[in-house]
Amino acid sequence: MKPTKMRNNLIYQATFQTKSKQVASPLSKELHKKYGKRSVRVIEGDSVKILRGEFKGVDGKISKISTQKNSVAIDGVKKEKTKGDKFDVYIHTSNLIVTSLNTNDKWRILKLEGKDPRKQPKTQAETVKEESTKQVPKETKVEKTKKEEKDE
Structure with missing residues (x-):
């Protein structure tokens, strides 16, 4: 089997336990010094900053987590439909940095x-x-x- 196919199987057909571990983001420099860890599994209530994409530079708290998509919805990050309805935008956890933790x-x-x-x-x-x-x-x-x- 080709390496890319193997990687895709590991990512997209992973067990729930493995998927849960994949929903992690790097810690900010201050938190990295404090805890001695580079990344942490994100949970609802953590404050994050978006590093890439359309909403780059936006700070907010995590409101929802999707282990299926490896992404999170953040308070204040919404898009508007043509009819005026607003919906959550899910951002991949690799594009975030955790600024403060839910303790x-x-x-x-x-x-x-x-x-x-x-x-x-x-x-x-x-x-x-x-x-x-x-x-x-x-x-x-x-x-x-x-x-x-x-x-x-």
């Missing part, structure tokens, strides 16, 4: 810093949450019948 996901930030998220100490809120979600073991039918006999 809601603690797991993602720990991975970026090079730490193992599984070995991090849990916060007090997380331990309380885990305790509240633990289920109390249910009584068996035999125990219930014994209790009913005692009541009578």
